[in-house]
Amino acid sequence: MDDSVLQSSRNMESSSSTYTDIDGDHPKAIIHIDIDCFYAQVEMVRNPELRGAPLGIQQKNIVVTSNYEARSFGVKKCMLVSDAMKVCPNMKLVNGEDLHNYRTASNKIFAVLQCWKCPVEKLGMDENFIDVTNLVQEKLKSVNTAGLAVSGHTYSEPSMECPCGCHARLRIASQIASEMRKKIFDDLGYTTCAGIAHNKLLAKLICPLHKPNDQTTIYPEHGTSFMSTLSSVRSIPSIGSKTTETLISHKIITVSDLQEAPLEVLKKIFSSDMAVRLKNLGLGEDNTPVKQTGKPQSIGLEDSFKTVSVKSEVEDKFSALLQRLLVLMREDGRIPVSLRVTLRKRDAKRLSSHRESRQAQISPSIFTLNNGLLTVTDAGQQKLMSIVMRLFNKLIDLSKPFHLTLVGLAFTKFQERMTGRSSIVNYFMNDISVQSVLNLQNDCDTSATSMDYSAVSPSSSTTTDLSDAEVEPSPKKPKKVNWIAKRRCLAKEEVASPSKLKVGELRLNSKELEKVSELRLNSRDRSLTPRASPAKDNLSDASDSMKDIEEGACEDCPSYVDKEVFNALPDEMQQELKAMWKNPAGADKPRSSPRKNKAKTNTIMKYFVPQK
The missing domain is CATH 3.30.1490.100 (DNA polymerase, Y-family, little finger domain)
Structure with missing residues (x-):
């Protein structure tokens, strides 16, 4: 018996014998679909008159691909035009340097495969991987696998059923592959071939075994024996020219040579991880996932x-x-x-x-x-x-x-044209939050409550006028935008936003103490004494607008004070105001503050006593 055949037989027996020890070792079901003579088919679909005759796709002075009629005459891939015309004088040539039509066709095929709601990974323009594992699991619930046959060809019939159930899963996957190929042909007119396996490596390599317009399924136990039939290590995807040259320099030429090479020898040539990777590929083992293809990088x-x-x-x-x-x-x-x-x-x-x-x-x-x-x-x-x-x-x-x-x-590193959370507004406001100290009622018509907190995202459909909003960085809540809607009163004097105030500006000066004392005394007999000052007019209007404030929020607060606003003030400020209200006579004391001549015009009293 030939040594290579004997080795293949041993590998098959070894794989079969491990079934009793391994459970769930082959859980995936992967389909690889390849479009037959892709460029040529695109031209034949665009121009049906080209069907049935030898056709070559020319780029520069090379025939990059041809249909199967031309191949039957001996036309090969990347053949010189002059040489191709010698072996097939009747071949028609189509210029294929503009790839626009081929890209369009590739995108249409990709869109058809997306209909199965499974991860689809494009490999070039004419190949696609589809992970149908989840779809197969769903079909297992309603399909009787006992009499289920493989659709298309099988690389080799199994000698026994794998205990992990992969044989049944791959049979169902072959049925799904047949449905996909039929839909591509019915919708777009392209014939395809397919490979079905438990990993991407075997699915791709087994795919062209029965080209064109057919499909092949390979079971896990035959992976090693199939790989040993490949004449060159360069046939394995992901093994490039440099790695091939290195392997050949160490007398590792065929995949069978790679299978027989000790792992320790490979580790001396490559890194440890690379050596293990090459060894697994040679045995037909691959755990690479199918990655859903998005827009190209x-x-x-x-x-x-x-x-x-x-x-x-x-x-x-x-x-x-x-x-x-x-x-x-x-x-x-x-x-x-x-x-x-x-x-x-x-x-x-x-x-x-x-x-x-x-x-x-x-x-x-x-x-x-x-x-x-x-x-x-x-x-x-x-x-x-x-x-x-x-x-x-x-x-x-x-x-x-x-x-x-x-x-x-090549164009690289793209940015999307987007609105909403990824728009230019969100870019500028990403680390900004609006902090509101007070939202006070006055004699203007407003529907906002005294402390109106709202969080409106820039992408929200709610329209908010932000022209008056005061913004400042929030160290506590970065990357969050809290908008506080504030009504402007155009009929009354504009009041500066409270967020502009500093702590020192929230202190009451003596003039304001005198005014508060006067207002407190006059408020006792407001109903009997005619209003004589603008401040009293505003006070009366303000008190009318505060009738809905709950009683008992601040027992010591005068009637003209917004109790919700008062409760929102710092405790030190509340104590200062309560002391002043309890002892209004203190306002008559001499002013001893060194800042007596620097009275602030923008103070807290402006919010307690609205002015015209």
């Missing part, structure tokens, strides 16, 4: 060519990329705040090409909103081009010859 375009060595040509290519990039930015709707420039230099000393990038911040004011769409004026485009060329000059020493094979532009 960057929007970029690239243009590759044989070589460019003149600055003016580079500037022309950047200008063309920028025009196309602005179209993508407009469709995305976010405002970019960073611009990245990428160059690929031809270097004869290095076997593999290398890229260099620089990025710079850009002002959001360059972008304007026009009929709900983001636009850039001609002046704004000139600013962007000046930033691009400035970054280019940092990457290239123009005093020396240069040879470029690729240029790229």
Whole structure:
């Protein structure tokens, strides 16, 4: 028996024997869906006349992809146009350098997959991972799994049922995958292939086994044996060219070699975590979650060519990329705040090409909103081009010859156009709170109570006039906005907001003591004595407006005092006022305060005794 076959057989037996020891080891159900010859299908859906004939998608002088009719003649991916036309002279070519239609089709397919209410993770424009674990659990409650068959192909039939129940879950997942592929075809006209497994790695690798327009399910116990059939470690996703070169330099070429390599040897070559990761991938083990795809973190375009060595040509290519990039930015709707420039230099000393990038911040004011769409004026485009060329000059020493094979532009670090809690209002008011000391009644018509506290968020639908509100930082409640609505009386003298007052300004001066004494004496016979002063007129109006104040809030308070306002004052101030009311004669004593000639015009009495 061949050594590789024997090793695969041992792995299968080892996997099967562990079932009695492991329970719930394969809980997930992952689907990987890949669109068949994506670019070519998009063109065939747009132009049905292209169906049935050999078709190639051309970018520069390369056929980046082709339909299956062209592949049957020997046309391969990334083949030179000249070579492709030799093997398939009747092939029709469509220019595919503009990716707009392909991005639109990709977004439509993504939207269809979202209908199942499961996490969907995009991988490029033509591939998607879907985690249907929760949906499968729901279907298990109503589906008889005894006679449930797999939809599509199976990599290998299991010798026994896994005690964790993964076989039944994957059968249901295969039915869901079939439904998804059917809906994509019915709604959009695209054929697809699918892979179904308990992790992302196996689902992706098993997907193309029966291309096109079909699907394959693989069970957990066959993961190791399937991985051993891969001819190169480069076939494993997430193993890049540099890691592959390192593995090959240590005689680890195939995935079977990686499976047999001792972990201790790998740890000497890579870090401990990396070694464990590579070992698990080689065995078909992967716990990477399916992450719901949102808007991309960057929007970029690239243009590759044989070589460019003149600055003016580079500037022309950047200008063309920028025009196309602005179209993508407009469709995305976010405002970019960073611009990245990428160059690929031809270097004869290095076997593999290398890229260099620089990025710079850009002002959001360059972008304007026009009929709900983001636009850039001609002046704004000139600013962007000046930033691009400035970054280019940092990457290239123009005093020396240069040879470029690729240029790229990308917008990164976006900000949303939002209102409400994330609007500019909330930005400025984020750490501000309004503190109200008093909200006093006077002879103006108002519906507010004496102490009217309200907390109105900037995003609230309640409209509040904040022109008079006094704001100051709140050390106790940061990042919270408390708004206090205050009515202005235009017919009466404007009274300064209490939040402007300092503690020293809340002391009563002698003039106010005299006034309070006079008011207290006159208030005893107000009903018998005609009103003779403006202060008494205001006092009478104020007392009428305070009839609804509860009795007993302050037994020593005169009738003209707002008792709720009095109770809101500091205890020291309440004691001072009570002492003054009990001994009004004290107001006749000589003034001994060193501040006797500096009477404050904005004092607490202005709120107890309204003035005209």
